[in-house]
Amino acid sequence: METNPALATPQPGIHGSKLTPWHRRKKKIAGFLFVLPAVLFVFSFMFYPLAYSLYISLHKYNFVYDKEPQFIGLGNYIEAFNDHTFLVSLGNTFIFAFFYVLIILLISLALALLLFQKIRFNNFYRTAIFVPIVVPLSLSALAFLWILQPNYGLLNHILGEVLGLKMLTHQWLNEGFTAMGSLIGVGLWATIGFETILFLGGLQSIPTDILEAAEVDGASGLKKVFYIILPNLRETFILTGIWAILHGVKVFIEPMVMTAGGPGESTLVLYQHVYYTAFTYFDMGYASAMAYILGAIAMTLSAANYLYNRTKEETE
Incomplete structure (x- = not known):
């Protein structure tokens, strides 16, 4: 029984490995845009404050009186x-x-x-x-x-x-x-x-x-x-x-x-x-x-x- 070649063969740009470079790039950009708000939120309210507080902990810094932090190590x-x-x-x-x-x-x-x-x-x-x-x-x-x-x-x-x-x-x-x-x-x-x-x-x-x-x-x-x-x-x-x-x-x-x-x-x-x-x-x-x-x-x-x-x- 003969099969239709058009149905048996994956079409370029639609299925997995046959995606064109433009389609793959488009999917990556779409995925990145979906996770970007969560990444920005986690970075802004978790990673950056943790890193900055660790940096400040190694300095003498009164944010009312001091213009810049003064490094004092431990x-x-x-x-x-x-x-x-x-x-x-x-x-x-x-x-x-x-x-x-x-x-x-x-x-x-x-x-x-x-x-x-x-x-x-x-x-x-x-x-x-x-x-x-x-x-x-x-x-x-x-x-x-x-x-x-x-x-x-x-x-x-x-x-x-x-x-x-x-x-x-x-x-x-x-x-x-x-x-x-x-x-x-x-x-x-x-x-x-x-x-x-x-x-x-x-x-x-x-x-x-x-x-x-x-x-x-x-x-x-x-x-x-x-x-x-x-x-x-x-x-x-x-x-x-x-x-x-x-x-x-x-x-x-x-x-x-x-x-x-x-x-x-x-x-x-x-x-x-x-x-x-x-x-x-x-x-x-x-x-x-x-x-x-x-x-x-x-x-x-x-x-x-x-x-x-x-x-x-x-x-x-």
Whole structure:
């Protein structure tokens, strides 16, 4: 049976390898124009600011008084570790991050395990836990600022007037220990729903036949959790751990809105110190150096979390 040569042979300029140079050039230009807005956006708001802040971190530069940056090499980085305020804010950041990461991983995992069970109103509970993440963190901080006020705050009112437990009322944001605890509590309330949903997604990805086989073999309760569920959540722990570490290390909104770093410097975190240095004292070189130190800490802790979970997964 004869075939039509016109149909069997690819036409020049239309199919793959038969494209003419003009058609190939036209397709390349069209593709470049489609991705150009995204490239410009990423370059303008990510790559260029990162590169320029690294450049500025090696200079002494107050953009109000100095005409040009003055190169000082690693001077800003050395100054940071001799700066009392930097060391205090770094310590406060580690305190917040340690307790925040530890508590949020434990509680969100426990909530996810509860919601993973077939209970009544399960969808309602999931929605209720997730709702705080929808509220902007700044609004949550403002709401808790009112709740924790010593004179007219809702918490002291309930403890003192409603429950008659005046001995439990407290100056929650006016003492260092309770102020830091309050900030951690607000951070947990605002973000624990997101972590719970991540853990719940990890639980739902575990094959049901593994869980059923474990129950047949007699593994139930805590044995099922420790020997079956947790080993199968390594990938989820990597994701939730990195997310929690980044939020804990880069905490800013809670102390900025609720305590402004006080009382004294007891809740001053590194992100705040960077902000004040840059936009109150206009020392952009020193602020950029501290910002890079903060970024290096976040990346190091995230990498440690990733490597730890990967190593545990390979050894099991």
